[in-house]
Amino acid sequence: MSQEKDGFAVVVEGLVKRYGRVVAVDGVSFRVGYGEVFGFLGPNGAGKTTTIHVLATLLRPDGGRVLVAGRDVVRDPVGVRRSIGVVFQDPSLDGELSGWENLYLHGRIYGLRGRVLEERIEEMLRFVELWEYRDRLVKHYSGGMRRRLEIARALLHRPRILFLDEPTLGLDPQTRAHIWDYIRKLRGEMGVTVFLTTHYMEEAEALCDRIAIIDHGKIIAEGTPDELKKMAGNDIVYLKIREAKPGVCGFFEDLVMECKELPGGRVALKVKDAVKALPRILLRARDRGLDVLEASYHRPSLNDVFLLLTGREIREEGPMDMIRAMVMSRRWRR
Amino acid sequence: MSEALDALIVMAYRQLKRFRRGRARLVSSVVNPIIWIVFFGLGWSNVFNFPMARAIFGGLDYLSFLTPGVVAMSVFTASFIGGITVIWDKQFGFLKEVLVAPAPRWATILGRIIGDSLIAVLQGLIILGLSFLVAHSLNPWGVPASMFYMLILSLAFTGVGVSLALKITSMEAFQMIISFLMLPLVFLSGAFYPLKYMPDWMKIIAYVNPLTYTVDGIRYWLTGVSTFNPLLDLAVLAGLAAIALVAAARLFSKTTLD
Ligand SMILES: Nc1ncnc2c1ncn2[C@@H]1O[C@H](COP(=O)(O)OP(=O)(O)OP(=O)(O)O)[C@@H](O)[C@H]1O
Numbered sequence A: 001m002s003q004e005k006d007g008f009a010v011v012v013e014g015l016v017k018r019y020g021r022v023v024a025v026d027g028v029s030f031r032v033g034y035g036e037v038f039g040f041l042g043p044n045g046a047g048k049t050t051t052i053h054v055l056a057t058l059l060r061p062d063g064g065r066v067l068v069a070g071r072d073v074v075r076d077p078v079g080v081r082r083s084i085g086v087v088f089q090d091p092s093l094d095g096e097l098s099g100w101e102n103l104y105l106h107g108r109i110y111g112l113r114g115r116v117l118e119e120r121i122e123e124m125l126r127f128v129e130l131w132e133y134r135d136r137l138v139k140h141y142s143g144g145m146r147r148r149l150e151i152a153r154a155l156l157h158r159p160r161i162l163f164l165d166e167p168t169l170g171l172d173p174q175t176r177a178h179i180w181d182y183i184r185k186l187r188g189e190m191g192v193t194v195f196l197t198t199h200y201m202e203e204a205e206a207l208c209d210r211i212a213i214i215d216h217g218k219i220i221a222e223g224t225p226d227e228l229k230k231m232a233g234n235d236i237v238y239l240k241i242r243e244a245k246p247g248v249c250g251f252f253e254d255l256v257m258e259c260k261e262l263p264g265g266r267v268a269l270k271v272k273d274a275v276k277a278l279p280r281i282l283l284r285a286r287d288r289g290l291d292v293l294e295a296s297y298h299r300p301s302l303n304d305v306f307l308l309l310t311g312r313e314i315r316e317e318g319p320m321d322m323i324r325a326m327v328m329s330r331r332w333r334r
Numbered sequence B: 001m002s003e004a005l006d007a008l009i010v011m012a013y014r015q016l017k018r019f020r021r022g023r024a025r026l027v028s029s030v031v032n033p034i035i036w037i038v039f040f041g042l043g044w045s046n047v048f049n050f051p052m053a054r055a056i057f058g059g060l061d062y063l064s065f066l067t068p069g070v071v072a073m074s075v076f077t078a079s080f081i082g083g084i085t086v087i088w089d090k091q092f093g094f095l096k097e098v099l100v101a102p103a104p105r106w107a108t109i110l111g112r113i114i115g116d117s118l119i120a121v122l123q124g125l126i127i128l129g130l131s132f133l134v135a136h137s138l139n140p141w142g143v144p145a146s147m148f149y150m151l152i153l154s155l156a157f158t159g160v161g162v163s164l165a166l167k168i169t170s171m172e173a174f175q176m177i178i179s180f181l182m183l184p185l186v187f188l189s190g191a192f193y194p195l196k197y198m199p200d201w202m203k204i205i206a207y208v209n210p211l212t213y214t215v216d217g218i219r220y221w222l223t224g225v226s227t228f229n230p231l232l233d234l235a236v237l238a239g240l241a242a243i244a245l246v247a248a249a250r251l252f253s254k255t256t257l258d
């Protein structure tokens, strides 16, 4: 089979999708290997959902080539549909039916029946911890329960590739942690290839083997979370020292990559790995008789990468911290 | 093929299941025809309570003339409105679940049309049952044949309703089309008064109105009175149903989220 031969679950080359004059996806190319968890990270309106809809055969591309499970989404949409499960960003359950009925309906549409179907329904409902609520009408489910049910439904027919569009959007931290668990298990125990979109960088970082950062319909960076974070530079340790004298940087020369004295008795030290460097730096400070009042460190996040590439935040969260960190890291570059 | 059949059956099952849960829809669609029979039918039946009047209605008392028409009307309305459920599904997102499934689209859409048609026929049967209470010349032996006409009628108009709903995005627009089309079609179907007394221009519309042939066919089987050959009625209905179902299947096959 061709998909085994070229070994990619998803191949996208130069994908373009327009809505009237709006170019929602503007020449996007990427590949996802089998068994990989691949994430699209980007702000609102970046084109994530549009891309997923094209991959899931629900939107016709205006340009480029898209293969999913080795099949062309335009020429063989049914072949693609057989290999995928999709959790859409917006709800797509039947609220008038129970959780169990929603899965039953799905199973029958996908050609499952009888004992096999019933066993799978139970297996999936237990997997997402909704077995107890199977007979409750979905319209009476909470947001988190619905999300979990959608995941269970998307997996019921055992797709090789699962698309998750913002799987934890608007959910409380506990439910989010649950869903992260499921996604990790998917890859680990079931060997499902996962393509997910998110605008939570922690989510992308926690789940994805590889991430593509997308903005205004274009991929602006791609790589493993570590590779991406390297783009934004190294860790920085901040110290606040009582009565700091000029020249304190000299004390740390052999421990850090770079050192800078800041106003107010503050010192910024650039290191490879802040967690390992910090104890040594503090020890050295004590040896040299420095009175350290505060110590903190900043690790570049995916948000820094985004900021670096676009000058904007992915999401307005803790903007003050980020701006401060950025001011600091900008200084390095001068 | 058996997979397509599975998808078809389960989609029909879904429509029935949802209908059972949402009783309000049944009540509202049954109440309207009852109002017609009681307040319109009983009222006029006293007006037409003289010997000459029967001649106007092909020898029937007015209620026996009217009720087959109201039965057809109730099935027609229920079917057409069945299309609304497609818009609901668009708005509540369930349509995407069906669109992304590998099952043939013709099967999933046909399944839901069949489901909605059965619901419409059920509503028609309720009205028919009530009609027997008030109209005296209805023939119980004609019920199975009428049911068959009702089924074809509802397949046709659920197909039309679904096709419209697939093209239309807003509920408001759909409701506008319904109110714009439905009452005139009902009045010009011969349900309330015989075709032959209509002005010529109205007659022309009545002749191209598919509902005319349903009313005529059902009236034939229940009372023996008709304007056309009941087989012609059936042929017109079946033709319309075939066109509407093919149209719905084609439209649904091409449906994307664009
Ligand atoms: N049906 C549509 N008609 C017109 N424009 C659209 C349509 N859907 C999306 N767009 C536009 O296309 C662009 C990409 O939208 P898309 O929904 O793919 O973004 P997204 O990355 O999923 O955003 P979000 O994080 O908000 O879900 C946006 O500018 C959006 O306004």
Ligand SMILES: [Mg+2]
Residues within 6 Å of the ligand: A048, A049, A050, A089, A165, A166
């Ligand atoms: Mg989106």
